[in-house]
Amino acid sequence: MTDPLNWVPEDVDVDTPSAARLYDYLLDGSYNFEADRALAARFMAALPGSRDVARLNRAFLRRAVLFLLEAGVRQFLDIGSGIPTAGNVHEVAQHVDPAARVVYVDNEPVAVAHSQLILEDNPNATVIKADLTEPESILHAEPTRQLLDFSRPIGLLMVGVFHFVPLEADAAGFVRRYREVLAPGSYLAMSHFTADSKPAEMASMVEVMRHSANPIHPRSRAQFAELFADFELVEPGIVPTALWRPEAPEELGPDVAHDEILAGVGRWTG
Structure with missing residues (x-):
């Protein structure tokens, strides 16, 4: 691709x-720059199999959305949505139900700009x-209040985003605030980096990301579980x-042992 893109x-x-x-x-997208690719090279050296880790995280997002659709959810709030690549939430959801509604949220300008481009003709996604x-x-x-009906169940998606929140921050408090506006029957789907199984690799990855705009803060399984405190975890729990x-x-691919990122889905029963 050419750096920079004229719409950035x-x-x-x-x-x-x-x-x-x-x-x-890592997902073989095209909306990245030389500095991102240089960081990716160091990231992949610190965490072998990084592309698989990214792919499996993206696949979890798709399966979680399909699960929520089966549960009757037809509106989604995707926080930390990133740069749209194949298998966007609105593509998955609207393939099942064209009336499904999606609000994407990100603080990265390129992610937002590209999302605006692909959603400009989609009245049910913003x-x-x-x-x-x-x-x-x-x-x-x-846009959130226009598109989402908070009196009905919502799929709250926070996939691969909470590990950018520092450990000293009140992460559970943030989740509680979002939960407070959810109707019973809503769901929370999350994934998160952990150092439980590969502490050395995670330490190297954390050091690499320290030189980016988004340092990473892995949490233990117990710390990640705390974020689901108000939710009823669905099977198979946190895995x-x-x-x-x-x-x-x-x-699953050739290596199902990738456990650098944990995932879970919880239901809010009210």
Whole structure:
């Protein structure tokens, strides 16, 4: 691709790598810059199998959305949505039900700009630029209130985003604030980096990401579980992304031992 793209916002610093563009690169996307690809090379050296880790995380998102659709959910709030690649939430959801509604949220300008491009002709999907740690800016945003009916169940998606929230922050408090506006029958789907199984590799990855716009803060399984405190975990509970309701053996790939990212889905019963 050519750097920079002519639609990229003028205030984007293409020389400072971002996690959204790194993830896009790992998923073989095209919306990343030289600095992102240089960071990706160091990331992959620190965490072998990074492309598989990214692919399995993306596959978990798809399966979680399909699960929520089967549960009757028809509206989704995807926080930390990143740069759209194949298998966007609205594509998965609207393939099942064209009336399904999706609000994407990200604080990365390239992710928001590209989302605006692909959603401009889709009346049931939109994107807002906001940060996970500022719930009011998301919950009270006009596009959110216009598109989502908070009196009905919502699929709250926070896939691969909470590990950008520092450990000293009140992560559980952020989740509680979002939960407070959810109707009974809503669901929360999350995934999160952990250092439980590969502490050395995670330490190296954390050091690599320290030089990006988005440092990473792995949490233990117990710390991740705390984020689901108000939700009823559905089977199989908290597991590596590859093991959350896989649809077929070939979906897992050659290495099902990738447990650097944990995943779970919980139901809010009210």
